[in-house]
Amino acid sequence: NAGVTQTPKFQVLKTGQSMTLQCAQDMNHNSMYWYRQDPGMGLRLIYYSASEGTTDKGEVPNGYNVSRLNKREFSLRLESAAPSQTSVYFCASSPRGEKLFFGSGTQLSVL
Amino acid sequence: ILNVEQSPQSLHVQEGDSTNFTCSFPSSNFYALHWYRWETAKSPEALFVMTLNGDEKKKGRISATLNTKEGYSYLYIKGSQPEDSATYLCAFTEGGSNYKLTFGKGTLLTVNP
Numbered sequence: 459n460a461g462v463t464q465t466p467k468f469q470v471l472k473t474g475q476s477m478t479l480q481c482a483q484d485m486n487h488n489s490m491y492w493y494r495q496d497p498g499m500g501l502r503l504i505y506y507s508a509s510e511g512t513t514d515k516g517e518v519p520n521g522y523n524v525s526r527l528n529k530r531e532f533s534l535r536l537e538s539a540a541p542s543q544t545s546v547y548f549c550a551s552s553p554r555g556e557k558l559f560f561g562s563g564t565q566l567s568v569l
Numbered sequence: 570i571l572n573v574e575q576s577p578q579s580l581h582v583q584e585g586d587s588t589n590f591t592c593s594f595p596s597s598n599f600y601a602l603h604w605y606r607w608e609t610a611k612s613p614e615a616l617f618v619m620t621l622n623g624d625e626k627k628k629g630r631i632s633a634t635l636n637t638k639e640g641y642s643y644l645y646i647k648g649s650q651p652e653d654s655a656t657y658l659c660a661f662t663e664g665g666s667n668y669k670l671t672f673g674k675g676t677l678l679t680v681n682p
Contacts, residue, residue, distance in 0.1 A: 489668050491670065501658065501660075502672075548612065552668070555600065555601055555668050556618060558603070558615060560613050562612055
């Protein structure tokens, strides 16, 4: 089993460009999450999905959109990237209410 | 926004020392409290998930306790080793939140040989 797979691992964008971060899990988990990690800020929740067909905003949703395409996949889209979105992004999944399994992260730089 | 606080922010100890950190969270509408270990250049890994007041969990030299009535959890490491050096994160799930996990900022532990 691959667990939680995120792509890409690294990305550099120019201000105003758009991109989608992909996340897939093969553990049949119901819940999926997108977090961003910034120095001194810990992990901040962007969006999450308790189950297929539902999504909810987290602490820092502005500038992002998500799609829970099916039970396996949960993508994060930046429509018009800004330098403030430079960060490391982590996708995670869990059976409902249980421990999170994290992907390996995407390092994004917006110039 | 839920307030999940961790203290201290960082900690340096000598190999063999025992240490502990604190996580405080809202004492109302509790669902679960998680602890994760996050090593540099890796992804966070779960240590414990606790759901009941008075819960105590243990994994090797690491243990955790939970007090939901007063809104705090302690993580203990007995006989710290250099490989315990990592950031330790706690995360709180509020009841009725669709399993939304809110993380604290973490405690960075450095164990000197």
